[in-house]
Amino acid sequence: MGQPLDRHLLRIRQRTQSQLSHGLSPAKHRSLYHDLPDEPLTGSFTIGLLIFIIWAVWPFLLGFLFPWEDINPGTSGDMFGSLTALFSGLAFAGLISTLLMQSRELQLQRDELTQTREVFSVQRFETTLFGLLRLLNDHVASIEVDSTGWVRPGASKEDSRVGRLALEVMAERLPTQFERQTERDNVTGRPKVVGQTQRTLEQIVDSYEKIYRERFEIALGPYFRLLYNIFRLIEEAKLSELEPENRAAKNEYGRIVRAQLSSSEVKLLMFNGASTYGVKFKPWIIKYSLLKHLPSLDRQNCATVCSDFPPQAFGEH
Template sequence: MTPRDFKIIGLVVLIFGIYLIVLLWNIWPIQEISISKSGVFGDSFGALTALFSGLAFAGLLVTIFNQREDLGLTKEELRLTREDIKAQHLDTTFFHMLKLQQDIVAGIDLHRSINGNERETKGRDCFKVFSRRIRRAYERLKPNHSTGEQQVIADAYNQIWLKSQSDLGHYFRSLYNLFKYLSENNFSDKKQFGRIARAQLSDYELVVLFYNCVNTKGSSFIRYAKEFEIFDNLDIALLIKKEHVKLLPIKVYGENQPALSIHAGEIPQ
């Protein structure tokens, strides 16, 4: 029982005790009780009966009150349990999606012929190849391109996309859904989970992802790039040109000082 319950019962017992003392005071000694006082004595026991009934009723009220409190506590515990289960489900799903993303990366392979020799590249190393291919395509297209810089990049990227769409398409769809899931659900520490996901991206993955975002194909990912500061760890030295950082909103760079400096108009070193 709660302290409040003890106070209620104690008050009732105190009243009963005072009543009993007064009663005994009035009728003591018992041998001197007259016949006329006997009726009063009997009436006094009738009052005692009423008092005991009241005490029993008070106990019943206390019991009911406790049951209501217990029921309220049970409902609160159930609510907290449901929230814990939901949070665990969110976390489990996130790490499952992250593992799936890693499996997709590990499953990418490229077969190339270099000086007549067949060479196979697997996993994250493929993104270094993709990055170099985008750079070479850009360098081929740039001299004869009369449109703006962003269009040259888009055309160069599209050439690589057409050759590797099955790998890149699967990769970017999975990555997009991972960050979308993070964004749309109520995680206990969404930013921390975002940093965990971001930390899985290699340097060259970030470069290819960067040019994917510059291209219209990846424009829908920019909202998540801003929310989770995806390019906080982007090595701008790996870009075709450092000035290309200006092609995306400044929020995507987080605390990436080299990128922020160029975005602010400072001369790149």
């Protein structure tokens, strides 16, 4: 479990360093330039063309209004003083074009700055997230129980279970939805099963909370708190300025964390979410479909506890 996480961290760092060292990718640059309108250049060209047309038509307009024989040479020469007006108009059009192009460049810089901030924000988020995942995996590796599910560090080698094998033993010791009824055998004097009754959800939760307090809290308490803080980090993160992209990114990171959980962990998480210990965590169990990989056999054997969760918790939208 540690090696895939390390490889994923390496890919994340390489991707982030590439983005920061080379700036935005060419595709990002093209998208930024493509999204900005071409109005500044089009507007400047239109203004210049309009001024040129007025300047070119002006002498002919004067000739139409005033016959050429009525205009003396001095007056006709003054008509071409409009050349000065042409250059003044072109200068004015150039000034407007410059201002519009500067506005466009400022918009590009703002967009690039926004993209850079997002890169740094995602980098900080991923560093914290995978640091918490590493802590979670380290804590799981330190859990040690005996074959009955009691947390007993230093138990004999033959009787101890460590890491996710320990969580598997804990999951096997969870209360079932049926309670056996026994009576003492008159011949052997030993108890024998004579029937079973189905427990209610409240009875199962009460039984779980008792086992949790007596056996599991020392190991599962830090485990569930770490897992809760991982999803709180994801839920509070702002990974994009656009809300649809932000939600999609959160769901993707939620799937990454969900992939780290074994079947035993999913079963333990379900029982904890149904109890009073998991009241705050339960909405995120549902939202991120953390029970999706619960084995079908456990869904059958723990149908009463499963009924406390909507289909979304199992990835059934």
